[in-house]
Amino acid sequence: MNEKELFEMYNKDVYRTCYYMLHHAQDAEDVCHDVFITVFRQDWQKVEYMKTWLMRITVNHCLNFLKRERTAKQREKRQFILTPQRTADPVDTLIEHVEESEVWAKWVHELPEKIRSAILLRYMNELSLSEAAEILEVPLGTVKSRVYKGIRLLRKKWDQARKQHQKGEMYSEAYGKSVVSSSEK
Incomplete structure (x- = not known):
């Protein structure tokens, strides 16, 4: 199996997991691409349980993305508290x-x-x-x-x-x- 075949076989599963975890299409697409970049940089051809391995990488990428996003939102929230609120x-x-x-x-x-x-x-x-x-x-x-x-x-x-x-x-x-x-x- 080559990289293109791997991508075509698992792209939908990886994207769907990203979308449902992140609930935003563009973020899901970005993280999905990051997942495959990570996979292709590793020795993926020796992996025995490909889908399980890919889903682990996907979930970890999504959780890391959410952590970064949460930190950014906390900064925004602090800034929001300092500004007058609208009705x-x-x-x-x-x-x-x-x-x-x-x-x-x-x-x-x-x-x-x-x-x-x-x-x-x-x-x-x-x-x-x-x-x-x-x-x-x-x-x-x-x-x-x-x-x-x-x-x-x-x-x-x-x-x-x-x-x-x-x-x-x-x-x-x-x-x-x-x-x-x-x-x-």
Whole structure:
């Protein structure tokens, strides 16, 4: 297998992992390219489990990117605190309907990094728990725990959204109006 074949075979998996971890297309593309540059600079032809090895490199690159980004955001936050704050946009200008897949992607993106990594490797890349543990360099039990916590957190968000939606429908049916919960104001 040559470099082009390796890239064509795994590019989509690497990009998808980057996108779901970073939640930004351009950043995902940049990190994806960095991953392949790193791979091609190493002796990749002797690697026995290519996908597992590539996913480990991908996750590490994404985590490093997020750490750098977090540091930059902390600097921005300090600067923001020193400047006068503007008032938020009115609630009625917010988008009312969002695609369900975008909501799920947002919820996954909001998970803590370690939990998000385990969820993405398990469900987006369809890796076994043991493969995810190897990539993340943690014990199998830790991956199981993180996946369980991630599912529990996502289910909680789903239940809250469903309850909010049901409350809105009941109000709308009773009064013929839409409702905005106090938590959204």
